[in-house]
Amino acid sequence: MNDDRLHEWRHRHRHVLYALRWFAVLAIPATLAVLFVWCAGWFSPRLGPARIVDAFQATTTPHPGFRRNHAKGVCVTGHFVSDGAGTLLSRASVFAHGQYPVVGRLSIPGSDPGQSDGAAPVRSFALRVLLPHGEEWRLAMNSVPVFAVRTPQALFEQLEADARDPGTGRANPAKMQAFLDSHPEARAFGRYLDRHPPSSGYDNATYYGISAFEAVNGEGVHRFVRWEVVPENAYRPADAGRLRDPDFLAYDLMKHLRSGPLRWHLMLNVALPGDTTDDSTRQWAQSPDRMRIDVGTLVIDRAQAQIDGPCRDIIFDPTILPNGIAPSSDPLLAARSATYAESFGRRMREESAAHAGAH
Structure with missing residues (x-):
């Protein structure tokens, strides 16, 4: 096939090549995810990931091409600087x-971009x-x-309780109250929000991994941990003036980064006897006996629009872990x-x- 005919073939079948490229991207992680949740016993005749995603979609109008949550x-982008202290808990x-290089995404919950x-x-x-060696966390x-x-x-x-009524376009408060x-375990989430107003920016919030994970160190000692990243910038609640700007979080982030990188400290909290490791609705109590280790600094120095930025096609699956860290039996992790x-x-x-339709 000469160059002209090859070029013509590629032009005519560009959408096929595009679809095949994404099939290759999707096939391996999707298959692994299905095997993982099957082995975890999460699939049932009544509920599976497709129904969960359908339920997310029902909370808003359609937004093709966007994430179904955190749209x-x-x-x-930036990097993580490990200080070596984490080796006490994990051989990861x-x-x-x-x-180590980092690609990340800051977002707000919800299905409406x-x-x-x-x-x-x-x-x-x-x-x-x-x-x-090709590992990721x-x-x-x-x-x-x-x-x-x-x-x-x-x-x-x-x-389902938060789904939009087709007639009114709004959720039914009575359904959420019934939920x-x-x-009653869901009320702990609301109580925390009542005591902790949202931060004034992405840069001064503490972020929690929430679920427990199992850490294994070089001597084979197993411990359960939960992690969080704690900002160097002091927390401030969002004021009423900033809340009137519909895009203040991204705007302020860009503004801060023009002045220099942002930093958080990655903290590992070790489970004490009696701490739950399979229930993400229960917070571990603060205790002077709890081992808490600062294992390094997360540095973010650039931000990019999500539409074509480096985070666009990443699945931020919390069960993708390096050797030395493993998921707990928390059922939400598999889900x-x-x-x-x-x-x-x-x-x-x-x-x-959409790409095929454009051609």
Whole structure:
């Protein structure tokens, strides 16, 4: 085939090549996610990741190509500087002395990419840390240290309670009240928000991994840990003036980065006897007996629009972990892994269809 005919063939079949490229991207992580949740016993005849994603979509109008949750966000890049202290708890390569590249995403919860920042009481931070020998560590964190629900079924019921009525375009408060009455554990989430108003920016919030994970050190000692990243910038609550700006979070982030990098300290908290390791609705109590280790500094020095930034096509699956860290039996971990893969697959199919339609 000569060059002209090859060029013509590529032009005619560009959408096919595009779809095949995304099939290759999707096939491996999607298959692994399905196997993971199957082995975890999460799939059932009644509930699976497709129904969870459908329920997220029902909370807003359609937004093809966007994440089904945390639809509004901004990409960030930087690095993690490990001080070596984490090797006490884990043999994971991320805790060895060194500096590791990071791609991340700061966002607010919700399925509408056009929602106002002032409507979001929670900030979220997702990270992909690139490690030696092809390993990665992916973290998905929120500015609240607990989830509102314990199980995938409860999450589905919460989303159904928040679904928009086709007639009014709004959620029915009575449905949400009924959900809260049947799930009293969800009230801990609301109480935390009442005591901790949302931060004035992405830069001065503490972000929590929430679920417990199992750390294994070089001597084979197993401990459960929870982590958080604590900002060097002092927390300030968002004031009424800033809340009137629908995009103040991304604007302020860009402004701060023009003055220099932003830094957080990665803290590992070790479980004490009696601490729950499979329930993300229960926060570990503060205790002077708890081992708490600062294992390094997260440095963010650039931000990019999510539409074409480096975080756009990353699945921030919290079960993608380096050797030396493993998921706990928290049922939400398996559910999040499968749901994120389902959401990613839909986004890529929508993008492929849009690209094919344009040609």
